[in-house]
Amino acid sequence: ILNVEQSPQSLHVQEGDSTNFTCSFPSSNFYALHWYRWETAKSPEALFVMTLNGDEKKKGRISATLNTKEGYSYLYIKGSQPEDSATYLCAFSSGYSTLTFGKGTMLLVSP
């Protein structure tokens, strides 16, 4: 059974704060690590797909890092905005298998 853990479970920050979340996953049989953003009443939206140890990816104010040897990934949001409020999901893939998701981190950004 693959175990993907995310922390914190929820987070409430003020507009302008920077924040980060953690995703831990099995370090063996690693193929890819995905980050998704899921806003209420919308579909989960892919943010990043990361495959190489040491990968760093960036999209606007959001960035992510990957450490496959120790089995963790960080997602950073710089200068949080209310529109960043969503649940952030990470998902682990060990090859051609399906994705195994964590429970997500629910972010609320107050103006």
Add this chain to the structure above:
Amino acid sequence: DTGVSQDPRHKITKRGQNVTFRCDPISEHNRLYWYRQTLGQGPEFLTYFQNEAQLEKSRLLSDRFSAERPKGSFSTLEIQRTEQGDSAMYLCASSHIPGELFFGEGSRLTVL
């Protein structure tokens, strides 16, 4: 709209009734996935199709659940004799590259 579409978006049913959800994937995607998300959990894998072939099923998919993808296009997920524990968001996703999933907005099921 060329994204993944799911129907219905919401379904309320009484325990013991059958329900069916439909998913229309992105047209050029040959892979289609069903996931279920319950309160406080991340999406949990249910089943996966490549074209019309159902290649993988989770042990979560009891014999009351059946999924089809005739002709390798749209897919249906049927739940027979619904139970209150079936209340969840049922998510469909499609892809043409392994693991890179595009999700629909989900079908929320409430079993009374």
